[in-house]
Amino acid sequence: MSTQTVTITRLGAQGHGIAHGADGPIFVPFALPGETVAIARVGNQGTVMSTSVTAPERIAPLCRHFGPEGDACGGCSLQHLADAPYHAFKRQLVVDALKSKGLEPPVGELVTAAPRQRRRVVFSVRKTEKELLLGFNRGESHTIVSIVECPISSDGIIGRLNLIRTAAAALAQGSETFRLTVTETQSGLDLAAEGFKKIEDSQRRAVVETVLTLKGVARVSVNGETLVEPQKPQLDFGGVLVSPPPGGFTQATREAEEAMSALLAGHFAKSKRIIDLFAGSGTFALRLARHAKVHAVEGDEKAVATLDQAARRAQGLKPVTVERRDLFRRPMMPQELKIYDGIVFDPPRAGAEVQVKEMIRSGVKKIAAVSCNPLTLARDLAILVEAGYRITSVTPIDQFLWSSHVEAVALLEK
Structure with missing residues (x-):
């Protein structure tokens, strides 16, 4: 040193x-x-x-856990930067990624985030001889900083931190570290623990007994298995109530989800038949079905079942069909895609290169790409542009406040 x-x-x-x-x-x-x-x-x-x-x-950070010293967690990296340059930084991440692939489409202003909007938070948890550590890892380390506040998280989560700690303490075994994803739903907190090698029957009973004494917990699951569900956790996808599977993916903020959905609705306003690839539990598919027939394709079995059940119960939707399919191993082929007049794809961080290479031969007129990784988005968009698609707009969306992560929605036409 x-x-x-x-x-x-x-x-x-x-x-x-x-x-x-x-x-x-x-x-x-x-x-x-x-x-x-x-x-x-x-x-x-x-x-x-x-x-x-x-x-x-430079501005004063809002959180005591931010900074290079003391009990600083690694959750945020930019609380000390004023709004205007922070927003410019986030937008530039998208601009630079696109330029790296030779793309210079119109990039809109950042759709900004505000404190206390995050409805899904992933905590690290470990029990020591002295205390229960529940918080976030310090930057570049596995050391857990046990938090007492978090200005990015919703009041429904941080206001129930003691309740979450009580449930986490019942889940903790030995000194094993595990992840606890907490999602605020309309019916209470959905707690999904992952990282356990095994859970004993005695521990199952302890968790159930503890949770049943707590008000505000909808469900507790371990490694995707529901242990106790006092209330069915529910999320509102554009007026359709959806009960996500244990540990299932959910957009981190409702505000970002609504902004992305509005962009898709405008782009596909005249589309009659849309295919939603990497559809999850129906975040976009169920909203788009207000005005168009939708075929939703997703690789996760539980997410597909959730989407199907929600669509069957909902009122006022056009027909929604679902298909379980691993789009990385078995992408939709051009002859399957050409019957649609709109394609949405929202892949994991790795992007959808294999699927996009089949997509370009389908001739579908309108495409929308949603991504949490500007670099893989730029790669996928470059393939589409090379094949004759034009990017009409790219909108960066700040779903992960004060971090270096940014969402983007790109709209394309043939």
């Missing part, structure tokens, strides 16, 4: 300050462009020791 003084010139893709050293870039978390900082350096990583020049864009 060495100490030196550096000047930060820009923000990197992870939200860290970057200084230019004699032997290459130095990454300095919690430092901003224009700042001069003394750092302790290990390799190309620097830790701020003191700041002699402070950037005018």
Whole structure:
């Protein structure tokens, strides 16, 4: 380790300050462009020791757990940056990813996020001899910072932190670390624990007995198996109530979900028959079915069943059909796609390269891509553009406040 003084010139893709050293870039978390900082350096990583020049864009963070010292968690990387440059940084992540593939389509302003909107939070949990640790990992480590506040999370989650701790304590066994995904639903908190090798019968009973004494817990599951469900957890997808499967994927904020859905609704306003690829439990499919026939394709069996049940119960929808299919191993082929006049695809972070290469031979007039990874989105869009599609708009959406992650919706026409 060495100490030196550096000047930060820009923000990197992870939200860290970057200084230019004699032997290459130095990454300095919690430092901003224009700042001069003394750092302790290990390799190309620097830790701020003191700041002699402070950037005018620096603001006071809202959370006691943010920063390079003390009980800082690694959940946020940009609480110290003022709104305007923060929003510009998020939008630029999308612009730069597109440029890396030679694409310069119109990129809209960032759809911004506000504090206390996050309805889905993933905690790390571990029981020690002294206490139960429930919180987030410190940056670049497996050390759990046990939190007492979190300004990104909804009041329905943080306001019930003691309740969550009580349920987590019943789940904890030995010193094993596990993940606890907490989703705020209309009927209560949905707690999904993952990372257990095995759960004993005695522990099952303890969890059930504990949860039944708590008000506000809809369901507790372990590794996808429901242990107790006092209430059926329910989410509202555009007026259709959906009970997601245990541990099932849900958009992190309702506001981002609504913004993405509105963009899709506008793009497909005149479409009569739409296929939704990587459909999950129906986030977009059920909304689009208000005005068009929808075929929803998803690889997860429980998500497909959830979507099918919700569509069958809902009133006022056009026909919704579902298909379980691993689109990475068995993509929809051109002859299957050409009967539709609209395609939506919302793949995992890896993108949908194999599926897109089949999509371009279908001739479908309108396509919408939803992505949480600008780099794989840019790769997939470049394939579509090369095949004759035109990107009419790209909208960045800040679903993960104060992090380096950004969603985007790209709309295309043949």
